[in-house]
Structure formats: C-alpha cells, structure tokens
Amino acid sequence: MSVVFEKPHSLCDVNLHYCPGCTHGIIHRLVCEVIDEIGIEGNTVGICPVGCSVMAYDYFNCDMIEAAHGRAPATATGVKRARPDLMVFTYQGDGDLAAIGTAETVHAATRGENIVVIFINNTTYGMTGGQMAPTTLPGQVTQTTPFGRDPKVQGYPIRVCEMLSTLSGTALAQRVAVDSVPHINEAKKAIRKAFENERDEKGFSIVEVLSTCPTNWGLSPVEALERLRTDMIPYYPLGVFKDCDAKNPKEEK
Amino acid sequence: MERNLMKGNEALAEAAMRAGCKCFFGYPITPQTEISAYLAKKMQANGGVFLQAESEIAAINMVLGASATGTRCMTSSSSPGISLKSEGISYIAGSDLPCVIINVERGGPGLGGIQPSQSDYWQATKALGHGDFQLLVFAPASVQEMVDMVVKAFDKADEYRMPAMILADGLLGQMMEPVTFPEISVEQKPKPWACDGTKMKRKHNIINSLYLQPETLENSNISRYERYKKIKETETDAEIYLCDDAEIVVTAFGATARVAKSAVNTAREQGIKAGLFRPKTLWPFPVKEINEACKSAKNVLSVEMSMGQMIDDVKLALECRIPVSFFGRTGGVIPKPSEILEEIKKLGGAE
Ligand SMILES: Cc1ncc(C[n+]2csc(CCOP(=O)(O)OP(=O)(O)O)c2C)c(N)n1
Ligand code: SF4
Ligand SMILES: [Mg+2]
Numbered sequence: 156m157s158v159v160f161e162k163p164h165s166l167c168d169v170n171l172h173y174c175p176g177c178t179h180g181i182i183h184r185l186v187c188e189v190i191d192e193i194g195i196e197g198n199t200v201g202i203c204p205v206g207c208s209v210m211a212y213d214y215f216n217c218d219m220i221e222a223a224h225g226r227a228p229a230t231a232t233g234v235k236r237a238r239p240d241l242m243v244f245t246y247q248g249d250g251d252l253a254a255i256g257t258a259e260t261v262h263a264a265t266r267g268e269n270i271v272v273i274f275i276n277n278t279t280y281g282m283t284g285g286q287m288a289p290t291t292l293p294g295q296v297t298q299t300t301p302f303g304r305d306p307k308v309q310g311y312p313i314r315v316c317e318m319l320s321t322l323s324g325t326a327l328a329q330r331v332a333v334d335s336v337p338h339i340n341e342a343k344k345a346i347r348k349a350f351e352n353e354r355d356e357k358g359f360s361i362v363e364v365l366s367t368c369p370t371n372w373g374l375s376p377v378e379a380l381e382r383l384r385t386d387m388i389p390y391y392p393l394g395v396f397k398d399c400d401a402k403n404p405k406e407e408k
Numbered sequence: 409m410e411r412n413l414m415k416g417n418e419a420l421a422e423a424a425m426r427a428g429c430k431c432f433f434g435y436p437i438t439p440q441t442e443i444s445a446y447l448a449k450k451m452q453a454n455g456g457v458f459l460q461a462e463s464e465i466a467a468i469n470m471v472l473g474a475s476a477t478g479t480r481c482m483t484s485s486s487s488p489g490i491s492l493k494s495e496g497i498s499y500i501a502g503s504d505l506p507c508v509i510i511n512v513e514r515g516g517p518g519l520g521g522i523q524p525s526q527s528d529y530w531q532a533t534k535a536l537g538h539g540d541f542q543l544l545v546f547a548p549a550s551v552q553e554m555v556d557m558v559v560k561a562f563d564k565a566d567e568y569r570m571p572a573m574i575l576a577d578g579l580l581g582q583m584m585e586p587v588t589f590p591e592i593s594v595e596q597k598p599k600p601w602a603c604d605g606t607k608m609k610r611k612h613n614i615i616n617s618l619y620l621q622p623e624t625l626e627n628s629n630i631s632r633y634e635r636y637k638k639i640k641e642t643e644t645d646a647e648i649y650l651c652d653d654a655e656i657v658v659t660a661f662g663a664t665a666r667v668a669k670s671a672v673n674t675a676r677e678q679g680i681k682a683g684l685f686r687p688k689t690l691w692p693f694p695v696k697e698i699n700e701a702c703k704s705a706k707n708v709l710s711v712e713m714s715m716g717q718m719i720d721d722v723k724l725a726l727e728c729r730i731p732v733s734f735f736g737r738t739g740g741v742i743p744k745p746s747e748i749l750e751e752i753k754k755l756g757g758a759e
Contacts, residue, residue, distance in 0.1 A: 196606070196608065197605055197606045197607040197608035197609070198605040198607070199605065200476075200477070200603045200604075200605065202473070209618060210618070212614045212616060213614075215612070216606075216612050217605075217606060217612055218603035218604065218605060218606055218612050218613045218614075219603070219612060219613075219614050219615070219616075220472075220473065220476045220503075220603055220614075220615045220616070221503070221614070221615065221616040221617065221618055222469065222472070222473075222499075223469060223472075223495055223496060223499045226465065226466070226469035226472075226496070229461065229465070229466040229467075229469035229470050229473070230469045230470070230472050230473035230476075231473060232459070232466075232470050232473060233431065233433065233469065233470035233471060233472060233473025233474035233475070233476070233477075233481070234473040234474065234476060234477055234603070235473075236431060236457045236459055236470070236474065237430065237431050237457065237473070237474035237477045237479040237481065238477045238479070238604060241477070241604065241605055258462050258463060258465075258466065259462070259465075259466050259469070261462075262461075262462035262466065
C-alpha cells in the first residue's frame with residue numbers, strides 16, 4: 156500500500172486550538188510541508204507572535220521561541236545574527252506585524268535580514284476578539300469600529316507587501332491566499348521560495364497570506380472564504396511585489 | 409599583569425568581549441555611547457556581532473533571540489532607553505534567559521539630563537518591567553569594578569538563567585583609571601535548553617513566557633523565586649569601610665560611594681566615628697552585611713544621586729532599628745564631600 160497523504164514530520168501531532176474554518180491551520184501545514192521538503196527541521200528556529208498563533212510553538216516540531224507582541228523580527232534577527240547557520244522564520248498576524256511591530260518589520264526588511272516572515276493578514280485582531288487591525292478594510296465593522304472603518308477617522312489600511320517592496324533589503328514580497336486549491340498551491344510555492352531565499356542567503360523574504368477569521372467576521376467558514384475573495388483580494392491583490400531574482404534594471408545594487 | 413589606562417565605558421566593553429560576549433545590540437544614547445563605539449570597532453575581529461538596532465525595544469528583543477540560541481550577549485543604554493527595554497527584560501526574565509544589560513544612568517524623569525545620576529535604583533531593583541521577577545544588579549564604583557563586575561554578571565546570568573544588570577552612572581562611564589583584565593576561562597557550561605536546532609536528535613526546545621493555566625504560571629514563578637532565595641543567601645556583596653566602631657554609617661553605592669568615602673575619611677580625621685557601607689550588589693541587597701556594618705551605629709545616612717531610593721532598602725534591611733536619614737543631589741548634580749561631611753556632623757558627629 157502506498158502512502159498518498161501524510162502529516163508533515165515538522166507539524167506536531169496535536170489538536171490545533173484554532174476555530175473551525177480558520178485558515179491558520181492550512182498555513183501551518185504549508186510551512187511544515189516546505190520545512191520537510193527542504194529538509195531543514197533539525198536546523199530551524201521558529202518565532203511565534205502574540206496573536207491567535209501565539210501557541211504555534213506547540214505545533215511546529217522545530218525549536219521555537221515566543222516573542223513579545225510585534226517583536227518577532229527583532230527576536231529573529233538576534234537568533235540569525237548569533238547563529239547564521241540556523242534557518243529562522245517568524246509567523247505573525249497583521250496587528251503584530253503591521254501595527255505594534257511596524258518598526259521591527261520595516262527595519263528587519265531594510266537590513267536585508269536573512270529570515271522568512273510568514274504574515275497572516277485576516278484584517279482583524281483575532282485573538283483579542285476582533286478589533287480594528289491596520290489591515291481592516293474601509294467600511295469593515297469590528298469591535299472598535301462598530302460603524303465600519305472610516306478612513307477619515309481611522310485612516311487607511313496598510314498594504315504591507317507593497318510597502319516593503321520599496322526596500323532594497325527585501326528579497327521577496329509576495330501576497331498569496333488560501334481560499335482555494337490553486338491559491339493554496341501558489342501559497343506553498345511562495346513559502347518554499349522564501350525558505351530557499353534564506354538558505355541561499357538572499358535576504359528578507361515575506362509571504363503575506365490572506366487568511367480568514369470566521370469567528371470575528373461573524374461568518375460561516377464558507378462565507379468567510381467568499382469574503383476573502385470578494386472583499387480582500389480586490390484591496391490586497393495577489394502577486395509578487397518584489398523578487399530579487401527577477402531582473403529589474405531600476406533596482407539598486 | 410598588564411595595566412591599562414582606560415575609560416570606564418571602554419573597559420567594560422573590552423571586559424564583556426573577554427567574558428565571551430558574542431553579540432551586542434544597542435541604540436545610541438549619552439552617556440554610554442563609548443560602549444557601542446568600542447564594540448563596533450572590535451566585535452567583528454573578535455568573531456562577534458555588533459548591530460545597531462532601530463530602537464532599544466528592538467535591541468532588547470534581539471538580545472532575547474541571541475540568548476535563546478545559548479549565545480552570550482549584551483545590550484547597553486542609559487535611563488530613558490532602559491525604560492523602553494523594560495518590556496523585553498520582563499520577557500527575558502519570564503523566559504529564564506541569561507543576558508547582561510548595562511545602564512549608564514543619567515538624570516530623569518522624562519528626557520531628564522545627560523549628567524550622572526542614580527535615580528534608576530528603584531527601576532533596577534524593584535520594577536524593571538511587569539510581573540514577578542528580579543534582575544541581578546551590580547553597582548561598580550571604579551573602572552576596575554566595571555571590568556570585574558561585567559565578567560561576573562555574565563557568569564551569574566548563565567548560572568541562574570536570568571538577566572543581570574550593571575547599574576553604573578555617567579561619572580564611572582567617562583572616568584579614566586588604570587585597569588587590569590582578569591584571566592577568563594572561555595569554557596562555558598552547556599545550555600541544553602537553547603534553541604539551536606534539534607538536529608533531529610532531541611525533542612524541540614521551546615523558549616516561552618506564556619502560561620495560560622494560573623497554576624502553571626504560579627509554579628513557574630515559585631520555582632524562579634526559589635532560585636532567587638538561593639541568590640539572596642549566596643550572592644550578596646558589599647564593601648565595609650571603617651565600620652567596626654562607627655557611630656555614623658554612611659551608605660552609598662557606585663560613584664557616590666567614592667565621594668562619601670572621602671567625607672568619611674575627613675570625619676575620622678576630625679575625630680568623628682564615621683564609616684561607610686557600600687553595597688556592590690543592589691539586588692540582592694546585602695542585608696547581612698549592612699547589619700554587620702551597623703552593629704555599633706547610632707545613625708545611618710543614605711547618600712545617593714537621587715531624591716532617595718536606596719534608603720528604602722537600607723531601612724528595610726535594618727528593620728528601622730536605627731534612625732536613617734538621607735542626603736542626596738539629583739538631576740546630574742554630584743554631591744560634594746564637604747556637603748556629606750556637613751550631614752555627618754549634623755547627625756551628632758560634631759563633639
Ligand atoms: C504589548 C501588548 N499589547 C497588547 C496585547 C494584546 N493582544 C494580544 S493579541 C493582539 C492582536 C493580535 O492580532 P493579530 O496580530 O492580527 O493576530 P491574529 O490574532 O489576528 O492572528 C493584541 C492586541 C499584548 N499581548 N501585548
Ligand atoms: S479568532 Fe479568528 S484568527 Fe483566531 S483562531 Fe478563531 S478564526 Fe482563527
Ligand atoms: Mg489578525
């Protein structure tokens with residue numbers, strides 16, 4: 156009998172605490188498949204954020220560090236600078252990465268810190284019960300924007316990949332989604348490319364994954380996937396915003 | 409052994425490298441800049457890392473990451489920067505990670521000033537961040553002690569898996585004195601808890617300060633405090649000077665203790681039975697030692713470059729059996745020996 160489907164070795168054999176229909180789990184699996192395929196589990200250190208994935212240290216089988224809210228890129232920098240032989244990745248939500256940790260994110264990128272950042276954009280603060288995130292869409296109702304996000308009052312959402320793509324230290328800035336099989340396959344390719352970049356010492360790679368939060372969006376899992384397609388992708392277009400391997404004459408050396 | 413004439417900050421930086429510090433992360437601030445400048449020049453040639461972070465917050469979290477791999481690492485700052493680091497220090501303590509933090513204090517609160525101060529005593533010994541935790545706090549009073557204490561800080565931080573702080577001030581950082589560097593064995597104990605890759609040979613290590621079960625968090629704090637208990641019993645250190653028959657004991661730490669010492673000497677010349685108690689560890693506070701020093705004291709005078717912070721620990725240690733008064737200058741003003749002598753005389757030393 157041949158094995159057609161298996162749990163990746165680098166994914167711990169435990170129940171995940173995520174809500175039904177939450178796509179955090181899919182993204183964990185993709186990261187682990189890539190870690191297994193490249194064969195780096197024994198040499199990898201992951202950094203957890205503060206957010207719904209705060210306990211991801213119980214899910215990834217490699218060595219794991221829990222960082223303070225938003226500080227994962229700085230913590231990852233410390234690991235990588237101390238031990239450049241280790242593969243280092245962070246796994247961060249939008250509040251973590253693009254609000255409280257904006258400075259750490261931007262500076263890790265501009266230093267060309269040789270790490271992988273997996274960025275989970277679910278347009279909300281999942282863990283604290285669905286408040287406005289820096290990525291919350293205009294008009295989106297959250298606990299702290301009960302009348303919908305009004306750009307005149309709360310400003311505009313941040314497009315993280317576009318912003319980081321302007322920095323010379325960024326090797327890869329790509330936005331993917333996990334709402335459909337083709338998108339999931341695309342997402343895995345991007346994650347794999349990010350880890351290969353790190354292995355090949357190309358610099359800072361970020362993969363932004365559009366993700367669902369059915370619980371705080373007040374939608375069923377299926378409706379949540381639909382919202383991702385109809386509301387999020389138009390505002391956050393999928394694609395590669397920076398790829399150091401693509402020839403671009405304007406790019407500084 | 410070779411003697412070198414060096415600035416306090418530079419001597420400390422050199423000693424840190426010799427103690428096996430392989431990573432330094434910092435953000436510029438006066439009056440500690442010489443530490444960064446020295447390490448920026450020397451770290452790489454020493455097989456280490458120097459990195460200027462985007463903020464003190466980033467720097468301390470870089471320290472957390474480097475320490476988690478089992479690497480000896482350090483950050484340095486001055487008062488306002490230490491406030492920013494306090495979040496990270498709490499996480500480091502909660503994660504049971506060792507590291508060394510230098511605070512070359514300046515006057516506060518707020519942006520304060522850039523002249524020497526000791527007004528971060530409370531912060532260092534009582535509340536460097538949220539939660540139940542302590543730091544080892546060493547208070548050097550000479551350039552030689554900047555060297556010796558930083559070496560000790562690295563060893564003790566590793567031994568007890570906790571952050572250690574050198575609480576210095578602008579005066580010590582800038583002053584030049586001859587120093588010798590001790591022979592240091594680079595042999596460090598293995599750190600089986602480190603996140604340095606499982607190599608597929610062990611279970612994954614997790615460095616973490618999150619415990620959602622109240623009982624688990626309580627137990628983690630209790631076991632940390634058991635270590636603290638042992639530290640309080642074994643790691644206190646103090647200088648006791650002319651206290652055998654002293655009726656007035658002056659208590660002071662760091663640079664202030666040097667000024668106080670000269671006041672005590674003059675008092676003795678004038679026939680006043682004065683002595684000096686100088687804690688070298690601020691946490692743990694040398695309770696046994698101060699009681700020993702004050703056995704014949706009728707009055708105690710706490711002299712500090714602050715509005716009066718260590719005086720709380722002096723009173724607690726003496727259980728208020730002896731009256732304790734205070735003299736301090738703050739905001740960057742350094743107390744003069746004559747001012748301290750004046751205070752000693754006020755306490756009845758003038759016959
Ligand atoms: C310093 C600090 N501020 C605030 C919090 C509370 N907090 C926990 S998670 C979180 C937001 C997480 O949102 P996000 O990063 O988007 O992750 P998600 O839960 O959506 O995956 C906040 C504000 C905290 N833990 N620490
Ligand atoms: S709150 Fe939202 S992001 Fe968090 S686990 Fe539930 S669905 Fe996922
Ligand atoms: Mg979020």
